[in-house]
Amino acid sequence: MRAGILVNSLPAALTIYDEFKRVPDCEVLVLLFPAPNDSQSLARHVARLFLRRGGLKSLRLVLGRKVIRFRKPLTHAKTLTRLQGLELDIGLHKSGEIYRQSTIDAFRLGILNPHIGMLPRFRGRSVMEWSVLEGEPVGITVFFIDSNIDTGERIVLSEEIDISDCRSLREARERLFNLDAVFFRRAIELLGSEGFEYKLNDGSGHRYYVMSRLFRGAVEKIIMNFEL
């Protein structure tokens, strides 16, 4: 299996890259794209490399030729051609991009997304907050994306996560986001396992939107009082 981590900065890829060292027969590359509206100067990337957490690890990846830097945005024809030439099986979404179908199709199986909500019920934005507000389980769903919002039909892995010991919304969000590397690895392992079958994201849920300050405040209080 050959996978590519799609990122806008190197440190964002480190945890995932490290997690995949545990997976046999899996080669992982870091695909570094300019962030939307970001400067593409090399100096800026170098500065990030050394100033941010994990600078040395990032440098090691670069020197080990595990990082492929794209100068043009994901949608650019040159980027697509180069991406197709890499012949990767799977993309691991860790960037701020929304992907077009042509980008998704550059990977043999597609691009995986660790969505911090239970699909198909919760699509879209602020889904962890919406799950808490509606008294529903919080969790992570790893699925192959399509060009719409959380409507990709192939769910690889879906699991509830206990956040009852979290004391703030931020802590709960961090817990879920920090599990992305582990869930990516588990999804890849599942995909390679005998008799694996996808669950269907059947579109039966709703699309949720960014939550108001009023309801975020209510969610914060619900989380703070989980064990009362």
Added chain:
Amino acid sequence: MPKDFIVTALKDRFAELLNTRIAGLLPERYGPASDFVADAKRQLLVASSTELSESFPKMTAPVRWMEGDFDSLAYLRRLSLGEPLDLRFGAVPSLPALLLDDLSNHDASARFQLLSERYACPLNFTLPAEDGVREWVLTRLMVQDRALIEKKNSLRAIHAEDLLLKLNLVALQACAGSDLRFLDALNYYYELLPSAWHPPGQYDWLLVSYFCLYARALAAWISR
């Protein structure tokens, strides 16, 4: 447990809406609609000191397509003030799927026209068969319109009447339905729209009807 926290938050917002936005309304700024704005202000401020269920009786959603003798805007004013509508059963106009194409392909003033014509009786927006249009309107408000306002940090790029008509319709759904997403779109825009904003255009009073219907939606959720 979440319900208690939601109701507490909604009560706080209800009080804030009445004590700041409604209390701060200047009817004379609304020209020909100044009487409507004065009535709305008076009614809501009186309501703030009485029992919610008495001041804001539950809005009854229709079960079939309705029609009446007035247009969308006239009915929105009546609904804002809690007045009876005197409706009768009517024939459903063209298919929602076709409307969605029309809505997506037209500019904001044409969309305003399309929505106000289809929902000449605005309560029809809450009918189960209108689900596709409701989702389209909600997405439009919470994705495209919101992004336009937040990116430019300005309301100038927005067609105010189109935005406000959508908010009025969403408020009706928040009053009649049980989906928190519609109520939260109203919460979000309450926080997004500057308190001093006076919308341009001849239907500036749609801001006031949005406030009234938002208050009614909050009251409906608090009383459940």
